[in-house]
Every structure is written in C-alpha cells, then in structure tokens.
Amino acid sequence: MKKITVYTTSTCPYCDMMKNFLKENELPFKEVNVQQDPVAANRLVQATGQMGVPQTEINGQWVLGFDPEKVMQLVE
Template sequence: MKKVTVYTTTTCPYCVMLKNFLREQGIPFTEVNVQLDPAAARKLVATTGQIGVPQTKIDEQWVLGFDQETIMQL
C-alpha cells in the first residue's frame, strides 16, 4: 500500500475535489492543512518549490494540482 498525503488549504475547491476523488477511488490518505499548519507550509515550499495546493505526495513522488491521471498512474 502506497502512502498518500494531500496538502490542502481550507478554502481550496480543488482540494475538496481531490479528497472526494480519492475517497471515491477507495484510496486512503492523510490530509495536511497548510493553512492551519504554517510549519508544514514552509516545509512543503522548501521541498517542492511550489506554493499552490493541492499537492499530493505518493510515496516519494509529488503531484501538483488535481491531476487524476497521474494520481491513478502512481
């Protein structure tokens, strides 16, 4: 089983769509709300160089945005 972590904010509609998509596919995930966790937000930007959300980490690979195809491939 791959480890899936979704980085979100409270107000991001694509984050909601991504979480719903993962639930519909039966893919368990951990959510990190970077709006509520500034330390996680800084770490995310330092790691990926991206400030946008959603960002999804699948094992050690990153997917930027709500990219269903890439998520399912990984």
C-alpha cells in the same frame, strides 16, 4: 499500500476535488491543512518549490494540482 498525503487549504475547491477523488477510489490518505500548519507549509515549499494547493505526495512523488490521471499512474 501507497502512502498518500494531500496538502490543502480550507478555501481550495481543487483540494476538495482531490480528496473526493481519492475517497471514490478507496485510496486512504492523510490531509495536512497548510493554512493551519505553517511548519508543514514551509516543508511543502522546501520539497516542491510550490506554494499552490492541492499538492499530493504519493510515496515521495509529487502531484501538483488536481491531476487524477497522474495519481492513478502513481498508485498502480
């Protein structure tokens, strides 16, 4: 099973799209809201050099933004 973490903010429509996409494909994930968790926000920038959301980590690989094709490549 792949380990999936989605980094989001409360006001990001693409974050909702990513979460809905994962749910529709029955891919369990953990959500980290970087607006509510500044430590996680810092960790995200350290890991990816990016502040944008959503960012999705799948087994150590990063998907920036809402990119369903890349997600499916990484989970197959």
